[in-house]
Amino acid sequence: MGFIIGICCNTLFFILLLMKVKEAWKSNVALASVLINCVLSSSLAIPALQGKPFEQSFYGGFVFGQIPIRIDALSAWFILLMNFTVLTGILYGRRYMKHYEHQNTHLTLHFCSYITNHFAMICIYCVQNTFAFLCVWEIMAITSFIMIIFEHTKIETLKAGINYLIQSHVSIMFMTLGFIWVNSYTGSFDFNAIATYSSSVNQAIGFILFLCFFVAFGIKAGFVPFHTWLPYAHPAAPAHVSGMMSGVIIKLGIYGILRMLLLIKGDYLITGYFILVISIITGVYGVLLALVQHNLKKLLAYHSIENIGIIGIGMGIGSIGLGLDNTYLAFAGFAGALLHTLNHSLFKSLLFYCAGTVYQATHTMDIERLGGIIKKMPQTALLFLVAALAICGLPPFNGFISEFLIYSGLFNSISNLQLTSTTFLVASIFGLVIIGGMAMLCFTKAFGIIFPGLARQEQPVSMREAEPSKLFPKYLIALFIVFIGIAPQFIVSVVSVPVTQFTGENIYMTQPKEFMNTLQTISIAAFLFILLCIAIIWIRKMANKNSQIVVAPTWGCAYATPSYKLQYTANSYVRSFRKLVSYVLMMNKAEGEIKDVFPKPIFSSTHPYDRLEMLLINIPLMHLKGFVGRFKFLQNGKTQFYILYGVFFIFIIIILPILANIIKDLLGLIRQI
Amino acid sequence: MVSLLLIVTASLFFTGIIIRTKSILSGRKGPGIFQPMKDIWRLFRKGSVFSETSSVIFQIAPSIYFASVLMAIFLIPFGNMPGIISFKGDIIFFAYILALGKFFNIISALDTGSSFSGMGASREALYSLLVEPAFFILMGSSALLTGHTSFHEIFSSLHFGSHISYAVGTLAALVLIIIALVENSRMPVDDPKTHLELTMVHEVMILDNSGFDLGLIHYATNLKFAMYGALIANFFLTPGYELYYSIPIFIGVQILFAMVVGFVESFMARFRMNHNPQFIIMLTSISLLIFLGVLLILGKFV
Structure with a gap:
């Protein structure tokens, strides 16, 4: 009770304070509020993660009934990773929002939503009364809507915001449906009622109930085919909000699915197969669309879909492991999924913050217009590179560790399962590899076109490295990324606590130890690799000391006047791959023709579009509009x-x-x- | 440790043998087998020219690329002797550390701002994306067959029994040879000796590298060849053999591998660029065939 009242009062107090203080102080007030809420929630989450869950219940009046507050290891894990990203988000955001300081009222609304959003997310992770849960979920949805439409004077931003609002309410509808279903049979609002109900009915009904929740939380998480809101909402929001949305808000969906996996005791095998298939499709489809995107923020948004796919693969094989009583597979799957949730929130927020810095320096997000930024902004480039390497799952960064956990689960269990499961596992290995390869193609494109080389468009003269206070939160994240990458054993020992909630206590002694030994070796290998790199760079330096170094123009294959226009473009970089997969993609191409003796200037433009969105959203919507249009005569004014x-x-x-x-x-x- | 020494030794003469084979097949005498190494040594002592467009990425990328290849070699076992580092799942680390090197190679190519380098980078990234599944499914099949997930354990418990397993072994060697050809940008996919930048893949990426860096990249290619040779050799080093058997087998396999590469390069023309993806995807289907073969051996189809 004290805890909830604490964060409630804190949030309310700071919202009131926000309205009173001067513009320059608003960001600091928001920071203070986030800090206090972080400390309050972490103080309960940290013991919970050490195996001492927090449980309390208070009477919420006639409407709500008893509201249980439970923070178990799973909630604690999510609360901690959310706190970190929300904190870095406000640290970065308060500098980012300096550009909008003249919009006083908007800033107040924005920061109010930011802290309310944080409050709502803490509640989502710990409230276990279905009715109260729906309320805080709604608060979260609306506050993030307000944050998305910060630049509401742009029509795209508003459209994206409304798209998000509608889809998040479809999600809430499914959730309500599921909760009402359970409530109508058990008469209880407690989450535990879901567990008792699902164990009392047969497994098929349990699976349908799970499906209902999966759709609800899947929309939030961005599983294909419920992903269509994501690539609009993320680019529209300010950079720190996109970072936070991609880093933590979509993870609410993952949390929901994991929670339902815990509660609904159905047939884990079927559930696992289902999640696995959806996730592989999600991962591959997300990265495919990311590849052809040339708007940096949109590209990153599609990568969120891909990473949700990877997390889903982890959850899927975890459930298969549970269904088959294969504890190794279960441990590897859930540990990989949970760790990847953390890792993704780290590198994706870092990528979005870097994108925001680039945006404020160049005023464009179109990759084709960028280039050569590394010379003016070396630190941002370095940070983006670290995050890009991490998101590709390359060692020695954190993305590798979570993918390694999933891979090792797959490879280890491949030999002792039946044919069906083996086939599924090989399919997921195939999917993961393809995802990894395409992510690499995509991020070599993103980094290679934006940062190195020459500028493709005249850049503002004032462009320079971001100020230290803007870089500080990014370095904080980068530090964490590298730390997890080179010392994974610590973080995996932490994550094994929530994992045991799924796998049961009995294997607590064996699996983590086994993984710990492997990870210890990986950590040694990572150090060895870094040492090797340093040694070779040092040798190179020594060797180059005595030799002659000349600086000359790039070798243009005998072309006399090299120009920045000769550089390879992002579009041509992915062209050969795009041709390979052209039947999946939808490239709307428009080209002008050369006519007459004195032709007019011609043009050529491509607008990649999501084929699934066309099929599942646009076409049904068109038919619905056509149908409803027949009744227009009724509305005659x-x-x-x-x-x-x-x-x-x-x-x-x-x-x-x-x-x-x-x-x-x-x-x-x-x-x- | 033994494997590292042997791979380094093999890398010294590997490309030499390829060139010698090609020379002899085309009716020339050809240079000595250590000529490529001498060229590399000469490069190491030369000065460098750096593009004014390039940044620090261009300076460090070749070193990181080289380090990644070395790191991958550290994982390769020799018969039943583990590599310098060996752990459960090192096959994954192997593929990803090589990918890291490639990442740096690609962004350093884009760093020069040359359209040709960009073209090469795009192709290299695409081919390595397509070739990766083949390697993983091959390793997945080995894991399925042996129940282990590290190079050392796989190779030390791999033994041939039935006829199908011989077929699987041969197919695996074939897949590894083709992977090596693709990864090292050799003949049917890429022609290292071509003189037109538009048709190059790997060579055009490193157009702007010179001096020590170019030497590093060239030597990394040699090492990579010897590394894949070592992987193939490991399929045939039946564990338990004494060193005086296995070392000659290893060297023999390397020489044979180099000669095969030379043969392929002498009698095949480079594919058209748009046929390359088909060729590489074929590789994945062969590895799926291996997977099915392993399932057959284990009798999982019953």
């Missing part, structure tokens, strides 16, 4: 008619039961005859 409709409605309501009674009597009569 005359008040008399509207009153008439009302009268009609009341009339029908009254007449219906009477009609029903008459039909019933008639039927009775016929039967008597």
Whole structure:
């Protein structure tokens, strides 16, 4: 009780304070509020992660009934990783928002939403009363909507925001459906009722209940085909909000699915296969679309879908492991999924923050117009490189560790399973490898076009490295990325606590130890590799000391006047791959033709579009519009008619039961005859 | 340790043998087998020219690339002797550390701002993306067959029994040879001796490298060849053999491998660029065939 009141009061107090203080102070007030909420929630989460769960229950009035507050290891893990990203988000955001300081009221609203959002997310992770859960979920959805539409004067931003709002309410609808279903059978709002209900019915019904929740949380997480809101919402928001959305808000969906996996005791094998197949599709499809994107933030948003796919693969093989009683597979899968959740929140927020810095320096997000930024902003380039290497899952960075856990689960269990499971595992190895390869293609494109080389467009003269206070949160994240990469054993020992919630206590002694030994060796290998790099660079330096170094123009293959326009473009970089997969993608191409003797300037443009969005959203929507359009004559703007409709409605309501009674009597009569 | 020494030794003469084979097949005498190494040594002592467009990425990338190849070699076992580092799942580390080197190679090519380098980078990235599944499925099949996930354990418990397993072994060697050809940008996919930048893959990426860096990249190629040779050799080093058997087998396999590469390069023309992906995807299907073969051996189809 004290805890909830604490964060409630803190949030309310700071919201009131925000309205009173001067513009320059708003960001600091928001920072203070986030800090206090972080400390409060972490103080409960850290013991929970050490195996001492927190549980309390208070009476929430007649409507809510008893509201249990439970922080177990799973919640604690998510609370801690969320706190970190929200904190770095506000640290970066308060510098980022300096550009908008003249928009006083907007800033107040923005920061209010930011801290309310943080509060709502803490509650989502610990409230276990379905009704209260829905309320805080709604608060989260609305506050993030407000944050997305910060630049509401742009029409795309508003469209993206409304798209997000609608889809998140579809998600809430499914969630409500699931909760009502359980409540109608058990009469309880407690999450534990879901567990008791699902164990009392047969497994098929349990699976359908899980499916209902999966759709609800899958929309939030961005599983294909529920991903369509994501690539609009992320680019529209300010950089720190995109970083936070991609880093933690979509993870609420992952948390929900994991929580439901814990509660719904169904057939884990079928559930696992289901999640696995959806996740492989999600991963591959997400990265495919990312490849053809040339808007940096949109590209990063599609990569979030891909990473959700990887997390899903982890959860899928974890459930398969549970279904087959293969504890190794279960441990590797869930540990990989949970760790990748953390890792993704780190490198993706870093990438978004770097993208924000680049945006504020160049005022464009179009990769084709960027280039040569590394010379003006070397530190941002370095940070982006670290994050790019991490997201490709390359050692010695953190992305490798979580992918390694998933891979090792797959490879280890491949030999002692039945044919069906083996086939699924090989398919997921194939999927993971393809995802990894495409991610590498994509991030060599993103880094290689934006940072090195020459500028493809005239850059502002004032462009320079971001100030230290903007770089500090990024370095903080980068440090964490490298730390997990070179000393994975510590973080895996932490993550093994929430994992045991899934796998059960009995294997607590064996699996983590086995992994720990392997990870110890990986850590040695990572150090060895870094040493090798340093040694070779040193040798190179020594060797180059005595030799002559000349600086000359790039060898243009005998082309006399090299120009920045001769550089390879992002589009041509991925062209050969795009051709290979052209039947999956949808490239809307427009080209001008050369006509006449004196031709006008011609153009050529490509707009990649999501084929699934076309199939699942746009076409049904078009048909719906067409259908509803037939009733347009009803809306004729005359008040008399509207009153008439009302009268009609009341009339029908009254007449219906009477009609029903008459039909019933008639039927009775016929039967008597 | 033994494997590292042997691979380094093999790398000294590997490309030499390829060139010698090609020379003899085309009716020339050809240079000595240590000529490529002498060229590399000469490069090491030369000065460098750096592009004014390039940044620090261009300076460090060749070193990191070389380090990644060395690191991958550290994982290769020799018969039943483990590599310098060996752990469960090192096959994954192997593939990813090589990918790291490639990442740096690609961004350093883009760093020069040359359109040709960009073209090469794009192709290299694409081919390595396509070739990766083949390697992973091959390793997955080995894991399925032996129940282990590290190079050392796989190779020390791999033994041939039935006819199918011989077929699988041969196919595996074939896949590894083709992977090596693709990864090292050799003949049917890329022609290292071509003189037109538009048709190059790997060579055009390193157009701007010179001096020590170019030497590093060239030597890394040799090492990579010898590394894949060592992997193939490991398939045939039946564990338990004494060193005086296995070392000659190892050297023999390396020489044979080099000669095969020379043969292929003498009698095959480079594919058209748009046929390359098909060729590489074929590789994945062969490795799927191996996987099915392993399933057959284990009798999982019942």
